[in-house]
Amino acid sequence: MHIKDGFIDPSIALITFAAAIILLVISWKKAKATYTQSFAAILAISSAFVFAAQMINFPLALGTSGHLVGGTFLAMLLGPFAAMISMSIVVVMQAFFFGDGGISTLGANIFNMAITCGLGFLLLKLLTRNVRGIGQFASRVFAASWISVMVGSLAAALEVGFSSVSASVGGVWAVVPTLLGFYAIAGLIEGAVSAALLTSLMRFSPAIMVGFNLIKVKLGVKE
């Protein structure tokens, strides 16, 4: 989902930079108001996990590959605002140290992947209102992860599709369906892995899951 340099127009790059900065400023203020005790270790470890997970590409269709995004996972672990900060740390590191995603497209990449955190949290909050039991919760995590990946990839597809670089091949009408087709498959793996990881954490260490505790799902998990 990392857009490289040159694949989006400067105007779209500027708009997405502005959007990413606004998102991060809001996230910073909200997260600062949310946490009263140190959570540096959990922020660091969960960010490291997402970085490592994004290095492992799995095969998709037609000779392509994809990787986990980790937005919903981070949101359940850290809460939506700290999760967006965590995802931004990962994306910035990837761009500056590993050339994964461009510099001019950094705003777009932060925006596209950070919104998967916020959206994943919102969706889970909506979908888990009447949930009882870990099995039901896992199915909601799966759905929230899949949808959030689709929305993040839709944002990426629109940014590339509306840029002049893709005008000669049909622009947004060619880019959006193709990319969403690939990410519909990647989202299934994202959903399955997120559901497995989060339900395991809920069983063994629910107290560390800030996001999960924020949505207050009563699943009978022992604290």
Added chain:
Amino acid sequence: MKKALLALALILVGLAVLLPLASSNPDALDALTANLGLQQQISMWQGIMPGYSIPLVGNNYTSTLISGIGGVLMVVVAGLVVGKVLVVKRP
């Protein structure tokens, strides 16, 4: 702290085990741009470890693993710094 170190160790072991299984196919977005005939643009910046590799290390797996471990540790440091700055201890 003990749990955090254990989790970090698990992440690094997981990375070492899963890296050889990782697909070398191009990312969906890269493949899409190539399939649509979009010309590869020149990157402004390749990174210090371009494409998760160490240019001086010949073996692919070793090169990717070293850069991955370096990346994980850099993200941990950045996360610790951001986490410390973010949380103001209140009386």
